[in-house]
């Protein structure tokens with residue numbers, strides 16, 4: 076589990092208070108509260124349809140809530156005039172589900188979209204240069220710039236979407252299911268990329284995911300959506316101390332246990348690199364659990380746990 080890098084609890088980048096969203100008769104959020112701390116990677120989880128994307132859309136101003144207050148960087152985001160809203164919007168980047176690249180634009184042109192939208196006065200050569208830099212920064216080959224989305228693999232599309240989200244050097248990054256659809260190795264590499272970018276650039280990350288490995292590998296805290304609100308938020312260890320059935324089922328079900336074992340294995344490997352002789356014995360034990368873990372982790376076929384229950388999907 077990564078360290079909690081937000082030591083000052085008052086340092087809040089996003090604050091949501093008393094949020095209510097509904098579509099017709101269907102109430103999605105009711106009295107939802109949430110805080111995102113500066114510098115943290117906050118994972119947002121919840122069953123399918125619990126309103127994770129609607130929450131993100133509310134925060135970034137694409138969804139007008141029925142009631143509630145939302146502040147980002149200490150500024151209210153609801154009801155602002157266009158200029159004020161734009162000033163706030165420039166400070167965050169968004170990677171939508173599936174990447175949401177413009178299919179008729181090349182990767183470089185996609186990355187340039189926010190630059191052209193918000194900084195029209197920038198010279199063309201500088202826009203080109205910034206876009207090339209962002210492409211490489213996300214681990215894409217330099218020659219990916221002139222390619223069209225249809226020519227890219229799923230992982231490369233995500234990276235291109237991330238490059239676009241980073242175009243304006245944001246302080247805050249919103250990621251909606253960034254590893255969905257990636258193979259386990261690609262997903263782990265994408266996790267690593269997010270973590271290293273968030274550390275080197277000092278980003279705060281709001282990350283919606285169903286991927287338990289991502290939660291274990293890179294999230295400082297996790298917020299759980301259920302019953303139309305955030306029912307709990309904390310480190311995974313803190314969440315496990317709650318008696319919420321959904322949380323227990325989610326983290327202690329076969330997939331949750333597998334992800335925990337995988338993380339433990341990686342922590343042991345890191346420790347082994349640092350202190351090779353001290354962890355040699357433990358490592359043998361952990362490896363034997365790791366085989367089972369690997370069977371279950373990321374994309375493995377759902378199976379039965381030791382009570383004979385089917386592994387629960389995560390939504």
Ligand SMILES: Nc1ncnc2c1ncn2[C@@H]1O[C@H](COP(=O)(O)OP(=O)(O)OP(=O)(O)O)[C@@H](O)[C@H]1O
Nearest residue numbers: 098103121122123124125126127128129130285390
């Ligand atoms: N524009 C809309 N009009 C009507 N209903 C909507 C709209 N957007 C979202 N919803 C509904 O709101 C609910 C929450 O949707 P949302 O996409 O936020 O769920 P989610 O938690 O992100 O789900 P998933 O994990 O499956 O992506 C769903 O029932 C969805 O059908």
